[in-house]
Amino acid sequence: MRACVLHAARDLRIEDRPEAPLGPHDVRLRVRAGGICGSDLHYFFHGRIGDFVIREPLVPGHEFSGEVAETGAEVSRVRPGQRVCVNPGRNCGHCPRCREGRPNLCENVFFMGSASKFPHMQGGFAEHATVRDTQCFPVSDSLPFEEMAFAEPLSVALHAAARAGNLMGRRVLVTGAGPIGQLVMLAARRGGAAFLAMTDMMDAPLAAARRMGADETFNVGAGTGALLDAAGAMGGYDVVFEASGASAGLNAALMAVRAGGIVVQVGSLPGGETPVMANRIMAREIDLRGAFRFGDVFGDAVTCLEKRLIDIRPLLTGRFPIEQASEAFAAARDREKHLKVVIAF
Ligand SMILES: [Zn+2]
Ligand SMILES: [Zn+2]
Incomplete structure (x- = not known):
């Protein structure tokens, strides 16, 4: 073969x-x-x-x-x-x-x-x-x-969403609009997220995100100013999923999340040490959680696909x-x- x-x-x-x-x-x-x-x-x-x-x-x-x-x-x-x-x-x-x-x-x-x-x-x-x-x-x-x-990448997204806990009514940001970021966005919507924003360095995947239901998108290629202004105006996002796999994405997540909010790191960052604004985690009591592959949700992902609960x-x-x-x-x-x-x- x-x-x-x-x-x-x-x-x-x-x-x-x-x-x-x-x-x-x-x-x-x-x-x-x-x-x-x-x-x-x-x-x-x-x-x-x-x-x-x-x-x-x-x-x-x-x-x-x-x-x-x-x-x-x-x-x-x-x-x-x-x-x-x-x-x-x-x-x-x-x-x-x-x-x-x-x-x-x-x-x-x-x-x-x-x-x-x-x-x-x-x-x-x-x-x-x-x-x-x-x-x-x-x-x-x-x-x-x-x-x-x-079924597999959707399982990753369902698991990441589950790591954030109840998303009903939450304001959610996803950093990175690649396939995993998009699937996390769809999973968060399915889980009841009331407002969904996404970031990326490119316009095309952000346009796709809007077609799939994102409420707001930010091209952060030239900096995170607009994102952080918007986050500040709403008092910060309740939950941020880091799906860009870049330390800049993780830092944007830590800056954009509200005090007491949750950051879920789904993206795989480059190997070795990563500079992170770790004092924000302490001073604002941010819950920084990892999401690695997935637990027992593969059957749920198959059901979502089969019934097109997530398209x-x-x-x-x-x-x-x-x-x-x-x-x-x-x-x-x-x-x-x-x-x-x-x-x-
Ligand atoms: Zn994969
Ligand atoms: Zn074991």
Whole structure:
């Protein structure tokens, strides 16, 4: 089977790879659609994301959907031919973090398409992928595979929203209008946010955000003056989600949030130390919370997609065949033109 294999920064090859053996609880999938994520882009263009560095060939991809091709002897959750969204992560279920209900913080977590551990955990950008049955979430025939591939990033957004607590009636700011920022915005609206603002350095994703329901947008490419004026006039945002992955975004969040407000950091900042206006956290009693991947919300994300409770279609801007995987990565980085680019397998 053919797979996209990343050997180093900007060195993506389509290679033949052997099929993995099928264990009793395994499911072999015919992968049909894979969304390119910001972290895939970091691996592709820089050979790393934050502190995770590619040290051996890596099949990227953790946002994918497909059809069940073959099932192991003990599998009863799915059957061949079924269409499934794939949760790229699985946790051990018995470590202290798992036992307190925080599976995304599992000490023995497995997450596909990630170089966070060595050997790396291979991803889903391949014609076939072998996953555990518990990672498969069946979906009806009506939902296109490309939309199904949004289950993972939507899970990230639902988890981030949940980290902020009750959003009903809240004034919310999202810094960074990439796919995760947009999905967080949609999730916050679904959760009852009364006012939604977004920032970015580019106009195109902000225009998309307004089309999807943002009340106000700020291009902070030339500075955060207008944003902070607006925030000051309303007494600060109740909740800010930092989804830009830049320390400037995190600092803007700390400046724009009200005293006693909540900042949720979703974005992955560059590796190493980051200058942060930490005294504001103290003097204004800001709750700074991390949101990493997602907990037990994958099934909720699948339901949201299937019932279109959250309509992600405006985010889907590009489709490429596997033969043009490198072009797909280049397109995904072009934020003037694209929000989410999907590879078809
Ligand atoms: Zn992702
Ligand atoms: Zn665990």
